[in-house]
Amino acid sequence: xxxxxxxxxxxxxxxxxxxxxxxxxxxxxxxxxxxxxxxxxxxxxxxxxxxxxxxxxxxxxxxxxxxxxxxxxxxxxxxxxxxxxxxxxxxxxxxxxxxxxxxxxxxxxxxxxxxxxxxxxxxxxxxxxxxxxxxxxxxxxxxxxxxxxxxxxxxxxxxxxxxxxxxxxxxxxxxxxxxxxxxxxxxxxxxxxxxxxxxxxxxxxxxxxxxxxxxxxxxxxxxxxxxxxxxxxxxxxxxxxxxxxxxxxxxxxxxxxxxxxxxxxxxxxxxxxxxxxxxxxxxxxxxxxxxxxxxxxxxxxxxxxxxxxxxxxxxxxxxxxxxxxxxxxxxxxxxxxxxxxxxxxxxxxxxxxxxxxxxxxxxxxxxx
Numbered sequence: 001x002x003x004x005x006x007x008x009x010x011x012x013x014x015x016x017x018x019x020x021x022x023x024x025x026x027x028x029x030x031x032x033x034x035x036x037x038x039x040x041x042x043x044x045x046x047x048x049x050x051x052x053x054x055x056x057x058x059x060x061x062x063x064x065x066x067x068x069x070x071x072x073x074x075x076x077x078x079x080x081x082x083x084x085x086x087x088x089x090x091x092x093x094x095x096x097x098x099x100x101x102x103x104x105x106x107x108x109x110x111x112x113x114x115x116x117x118x119x120x121x122x123x124x125x126x127x128x129x130x131x132x133x134x135x136x137x138x139x140x141x142x143x144x145x146x147x148x149x150x151x152x153x154x155x156x157x158x159x160x161x162x163x164x165x166x167x168x169x170x171x172x173x174x175x176x177x178x179x180x181x182x183x184x185x186x187x188x189x190x191x192x193x194x195x196x197x198x199x200x201x202x203x204x205x206x207x208x209x210x211x212x213x214x215x216x217x218x219x220x221x222x223x224x225x226x227x228x229x230x231x232x233x234x235x236x237x238x239x240x241x242x243x244x245x246x247x248x249x250x251x252x253x254x255x256x257x258x259x260x261x262x263x264x265x266x267x268x269x270x271x272x273x274x275x276x277x278x279x280x281x282x283x284x285x286x287x288x289x290x291x292x293x294x295x296x297x298x299x300x301x302x303x304x305x306x307x308x309x310x311x312x313x314x315x316x317x318x319x320x321x322x323x324x325x326x327x328x329x330x331x332x333x334x335x336x337x338x339x340x341x342x343x344x345x346x347x348x349x350x351x352x353x354x355x356x357x358x359x360x361x362x363x364x365x366x367x368x
Contacts, residue, residue: 004145004276005214008250008283010111011103011223012138015239016095017122018131022088025127026096029056030086033063033073041065047344053353057124070094079105080118084126093228095133097126107208115239133228133237139250140223141283142205144215146276148189148222148260149175157268158258160187168194177258183229185257192221222280224253250284 019025033054040052044065051062054075061075061082068074073084085096099122105114123129149172156163160177167173174190193216196202209216226249231237234252236245260277261268318329341347 004279005143005212006279006283007142007208007212007214008287009140009142010106010138010242010246011140012136013101013106013111013134013239013242014136015099015101016131016133016135017097017099017129018088018095019097019122019126020128020130022096022127026084029125030073030084033075033084034086036063037065037067037073057121059121071098078102079108079114095131097122098135103202107205111239111243132239134231134239134242135228137226137231137242137249138223139226139246139253139284140221141280142192142209142214142219142221143280144209144219146220146280148220151263154263155274156258156260157271159256160185160258166190168198180225183227185227185230185253186225187253187258188221188223188225190221190223192219193217195221224250224257226253246287247284251281254281254283 036052036054040050040063043050043052054061054063056075059077061077064074064076066074068083070085070089071083072086073082075082075084079102081100081102083098083100085094088094088096099118101111101114101118109117119129152165152172152175156177158177162177162179164176165172165174166176168191173194174188176189177187178185180186192205196205205219206216209219234245234249236242236249242249254277260274260280261271262274264270264272314329314333317333318324318326321329321332323329323332337348341351
């Protein structure tokens with residue numbers, strides 16, 4: 001088992017938040033957000049790709065022109081999403097604010113620093129927090145050196161009721177246990193290396209894997225999506241509860257809910273636990289809630305991985321212009337882009353700043 005490498009982290013977390021005197025304390029910010037939402041909706045009627053970037057207490061968000069059930073306002077950036085209700089509902093399990101922290105932020109800053117930053121921003125923006133409840137927790141472990149797939153039909157036992165398989169080119173790339181629509185636990189074991197190649201996103205994971213000696217060409221993700229019903233059952237409510245009991249949650253998932261076995265007996269309940277799975281069960285025993293790769297490094301790596309697509313587009317453009325000199329090609333491209341931006345009533349600087357505002361939590365570039 002010396003070739004097995006394991007890297008655990010929280011990949012996503014959603015938190016329901018209640019605010020003291022919600023409607024009174026949020027009257028001004030709500031009026032502002034509703035006006036900006038309507039502005040976005042109106043502009044997008046003629047400019048569908050328009051993105052309205054708001055700076056709220058030193059953080060930049062794109063405000064969507066739509067809402068979703070219970071929430072009139074949706075604010076998003078690359079690090080977290082904020083869903084905001086116009087009114088506080090009388091429904092028992094409803095909270096007027098919902099936060100979803102993305103994997104980008106959690107792998108960059110870690111859960112402790114991420115939540116500290118967001119918590120303080122929520123208080124400054126909406127008012128004192130009187131209740132917080134984690135309603136979804138995705139615990140993942142990136143693993144190389146373990147075969148999860150061979151004879152998988154017979155090598156897993158647990159409390160799950162449903163099992164599915166997914167394929168790429170006739171090869172299994174994912175197996176799932178449980179139902180995503182359920183209120184308890186849902187598990188995916190999938191080829192993370194393949195996902196990155198197929199989606200062309202999050203190439204920065206390569207550096208994390210290299211630094212932790214994982215085989216970057218064959219990394220699988222074991223991920224448990226843990227729902228509110230399970231968390232309430234064990235009285236896990238706050239983010240601090242999650243941090244405190246994270247190893248216990250993982251142990252439950254891997255020792256009770258899903259177990260990989262060796263078929264040493266006809267009766268499943270008498271089979272030995274797979275020795276490699278025993279190592280997986282201890283993935284969070286010494287979990288440190290710290291960021292593994294800083295945000296700027298993520299952006300730099302993702303930028304480099306855009307180059308093949310950019311090069312393909314520019315060479316296609318140059319071929320149509322019958323221009324083989326790269327400097328001349330870029331000069332013509334600059335002029336054509338300027339015409340394009342003029343037609344959109346914007347310029348290159350504004351377009352880049354809007355992209356930066358989404359990628360970064362705060363701050364835009366000023367070209368002075």
